[in-house]
Amino acid sequence: MSDLVGVGVGRGISVASVLTMPEPLAPPSDEPLAAPVDAEADRVQLALQQVADELRMRAAAAGGEAQEVLEASALMAQDPAILGDVRSRMEAGANAERATWDAYAAFRDMLTSMGGYMAERATDLDDVSQRVVARLRGVPAPGVPESSEPFVLVARDLAPADTAMLDLTKTVALVTQDGGPTSHTAILARSKSLPAVVGVVGLLDAVTDGQVAIVDAKAGTVVLDPDEASVAAARAERDSRARAASAPITEGALADGTKVPLMANVGSAKDAPGAVELGAEGVGLFRTEFLFLDATSAPTVEEQTAAYVAVLEAFPGKKVVVRVLDAGADKPLAFLNDAHEENPALGLRGIRALRASEQILRDQLTALANAQAATDAELYVMAPMIADREETEYFVSLGKELGLERVGAMAEVPSIAVVADQVLEVADFVSIGTNDLTQYTMAADRQLGTVSAMQDPWHPAVLRLVKMLGDAGSSAGKLVGVCGEAAADPALAVVLVGLGVTSLSMSASAIADVRAELLTVTLEEAKQRATRALAATSAAGAREAAAG
Ligand code: PEP
Ligand code: MG
Numbered sequence: 001m002s003d004l005v006g007v008g009v010g011r012g013i014s015v016a017s018v019l020t021m022p023e024p025l026a027p028p029s030d031e032p033l034a035a036p037v038d039a040e041a042d043r044v045q046l047a048l049q050q051v052a053d054e055l056r057m058r059a060a061a062a063g064g065e066a067q068e069v070l071e072a073s074a075l076m077a078q079d080p081a082i083l084g085d086v087r088s089r090m091e092a093g094a095n096a097e098r099a100t101w102d103a104y105a106a107f108r109d110m111l112t113s114m115g116g117y118m119a120e121r122a123t124d125l126d127d128v129s130q131r132v133v134a135r136l137r138g139v140p141a142p143g144v145p146e147s148s149e150p151f152v153l154v155a156r157d158l159a160p161a162d163t164a165m166l167d168l169t170k171t172v173a174l175v176t177q178d179g180g181p182t183s184h185t186a187i188l189a190r191s192k193s194l195p196a197v198v199g200v201v202g203l204l205d206a207v208t209d210g211q212v213a214i215v216d217a218k219a220g221t222v223v224l225d226p227d228e229a230s231v232a233a234a235r236a237e238r239d240s241r242a243r244a245a246s247a248p249i250t251e252g253a254l255a256d257g258t259k260v261p262l263m264a265n266v267g268s269a270k271d272a273p274g275a276v277e278l279g280a281e282g283v284g285l286f287r288t289e290f291l292f293l294d295a296t297s298a299p300t301v302e303e304q305t306a307a308y309v310a311v312l313e314a315f316p317g318k319k320v321v322v323r324v325l326d327a328g329a330d331k332p333l334a335f336l337n338d339a340h341e342e343n344p345a346l347g348l349r350g351i352r353a354l355r356a357s358e359q360i361l362r363d364q365l366t367a368l369a370n371a372q373a374a375t376d377a378e379l380y381v382m383a384p385m386i387a388d389r390e391e392t393e394y395f396v397s398l399g400k401e402l403g404l405e406r407v408g409a410m411a412e413v414p415s416i417a418v419v420a421d422q423v424l425e426v427a428d429f430v431s432i433g434t435n436d437l438t439q440y441t442m443a444a445d446r447q448l449g450t451v452s453a454m455q456d457p458w459h460p461a462v463l464r465l466v467k468m469l470g471d472a473g474s475s476a477g478k479l480v481g482v483c484g485e486a487a488a489d490p491a492l493a494v495v496l497v498g499l500g501v502t503s504l505s506m507s508a509s510a511i512a513d514v515r516a517e518l519l520t521v522t523l524e525e526a527k528q529r530a531t532r533a534l535a536a537t538s539a540a541g542a543r544e545a546a547a548g
Contacts, residue, residue, distance in 0.1 A: 004200045006175070007456070007543075008220035009186045011245070011490050011513045012195030013238045014152065014173035015231055018211045018224075020204070021155035021162070022142045025130050028097035033090050040096040041087050047100075047135035051128060052077040058146075061167075069124060077128050082107060097136050104129035146170075152213045156204060158185045168192055173215035175222050177203040180452035181485060189217075190488050190510050193245075197222050199453060218491070220543070244516040249279035252504070252515055256522040260497055262515055263319070263505035265483060269307065272314035275508040279515070282319035282378075284431065284505020285483035286311055288364070289331055297335050298360045304367035305374075312377035320377045321431060321483070321505070323410065324364050326384035327353050330447055336360065345445065350385025350412075351395060362402065369403035382408040382431055387415045389422040396426050410483075412436035417465035420472035427478070430469055432501070434484030438462050456539035457486035463499060463534055463542060470500020481505060490517035495546050497523070498530030 033040065052074045059070035076082075082103055089099035104125050111122040127143060134141040144153070144162050150172045155162075157178040166188075174196040179185045181198065189196035195217035207213070207224060214223040214234040218241075223230060252262035263284030264275035275283070291299050291307055299307075312320055327333040328349030336357055341347035354361040365381065372379040383395040386409035399407035408429035409416065414437065416423055416430075424430065434457045439446040441462050444454035457463075466482070473480030481503040486492050488510035494517060496504065504514060521529070529546040536542035 004175075004197075004203060004206055004222040004224065006197040006200035006203075006220055006222070007181050007186075008217035009181065009189045009196040009198060009489070010193065010510070011218040011241055011517065012173075012193065013214065013216045013218065013234055013241060014195045015212065015214050015226075015234050015238070016150045016152045016172045018154050018175075018207050018209055018213050019145045019147055019151040020207065020209050021145060021153060021158075022140045023156065024142050025133055025137070025139070028095065028101050028133065028137075030098060031095050032093045033095045033099075035096075037087065037090050040090055041083070043136065044086050044096055044100055044132070045083060047132045048077050048083060050135055051131045051141075054131070055128075073124050073128050076107075076125055077132065079107075097133050100132050100136065101129060104132075152215055154203060154207050155185075158188065168194070173213075173217075174198075175200055175203060175213070175215055177201070178452060180455045181457065181489060187485065187507075190485070191507050193509050193513075241516075245512040247512075247516060250515070251281060252511075252518060254497065254518050254521055254523055254526065256524075258497075258523045260518055261319070261503040262511050263321070263481070263483075263503060264508040264511070265505050266311065266508075269310035269314065271508070272311055276314060278508040278511050280508050280511060282315055282321075283311065284319075284321050284481055284487075284503060285433075286320060286322045288323060288325055289327070292325055292327070292333055293331075295335075298363060301363050301367045301370070304364060305370040308368055308371035309374050312371050312375040312379060316376040318377055319380060321380040321382060321408075321481070322368060324351075324361060324368075324381065324383050325354060326350050345439070350410075351383040351391055352385065354383070355391075355394065361398065365399055365402040365404060372404065378406075379404070380406040380408060380429060382410050382429070384410045384433065385412055385436070386410060386423070386427075387413045388419050389426060392423045392426045396428070411465075411469050412440065414441045414465055417468040420469045421475065424472050424476040424478050429479040429481070430473060431481045431483045431505070432466060432469055434462065434466075434482060434486035437465060437484065438486075441465060457484065457489075458492060458495075458533070458539040458542045460534055460536050460538070460542050463495065463530070466496060466501065467499045467530070467534065473502065474500050479503065488514065490514050491543070491546060493517060494521050494526050495530045495533050495542075498526035498528070499534075 055070050055074035059067045085103040086099045108122045108125045131141045150170050152173045153171050154175050157176050174189050176185050176198045179198040186198050195215050211224055214226050252260040261281045263282045264280035265285040266283050267287050268290050327336040329345040336353050368381050381404050386392055392409050396407045406428045408427045410433045411430050412433040438455050438457045442454040444451040469480050479502050482496050482501050483505040487504040488506035490513050493504050493514045532545035533542040536545045
């Protein structure tokens, strides 16, 4: 029996045998073709056919969105243009693997340059290409493994394309060597309520397929080869946690009755019914980018009004916090951002980009004011990336001029925490975006795997900034919520409340776990945990200290 330690996502616990995701294939060699072209072309054709058949079988079993993705991939595997291109490359001297690899790469570049839907499909070609080359090479295809039995999926990390292929009826837990609490794997695990432990150092060297593992997300541990007693204890614990998570929906509160509203993060009106069903007491973050992302120019005031009304109508009498467009860095928009910024995360992003194109901001605020007038929801509007009081004054006064009642700031740039007292003199509320706040505090790109260990909102530096904001909120008598991924981590949610945070907003699927955890502590205990975490010297230390 041995223990591996990482960062747990959620509170779940699972027991099953391990299946490892094969590593991506190394690129083929440049050795010239040694066999006759016709024979090699037959071999490639057979591999393409086998991959297409396999993808179709998986598509039929998958259903839903994954079925469409897989069927499209099967078609791509059998595109006659590909085989023709592979053949010409072999005639020019390339070996079969190299010719296949390069033909798919060329196809991918072509799709990417077409933009829109075709460009989105381009990344799926990489998966097809890897599968075909694996067949030619006679090695297992990379990507999500399949099994008729439940399994714990072990991987270096998961790419978005992998997650579409995951069979959630068989995958009972995710464990990754890379990735932090805001990685794609963690977000997927949270949204599917799948226990996960990410960032497990030495994982791939420590596990072998078939080994039994207990994955305890709450403890952040993976126990390999557990004895029978541990397996029985884990199963009992799994059932008791599942009972707690499926407890009746109540308002978010601590054990002493202190209310902590639990809200949902939504991306469009489509997410609203699910959020209501899971007990969201409102919306703590409505990301409005979806309206703009595929557009070549900003949508009209009328189009925007309709989209905002659709979300607000789902929450009559409830609080809905809308974030105005956050363009730039990881969410670039051709008509707003300069693609040539060397360091876009530190460039014209969020409120800075909107200020430089003020008409876009005015239109959005006007549409929001129209939606406020047309519905019964309690609308709050906030701007991303606000750095100080001057920017807050600009945004709040513009919002009020255009008819909004409650206007606030997102705390994502560390400077806002340092001057939180000044900001809260003018903002009606603050909502802390811990994803960006962590990225900027630790100077660790949230999209970069190599620095994922630094992107941990448990870091005492981040927690101290949260405390500054919480203290300023309580002195000013104003609301300070959290709407980053940190709010979805049950143990951290308790600490955030102990630091003075007044509401938590997260993917709706995380609400049940957070609700259950909050009910286990009083405000006094939450404050004690927060004090211990603040005194730690690392993210891991803070986690441990909070746990007592
Ligand atoms: C955040 O930064 O924490 C946040 C909620 O915004 P986004 O993840 O959309 O940048
Ligand atoms: Mg952000």
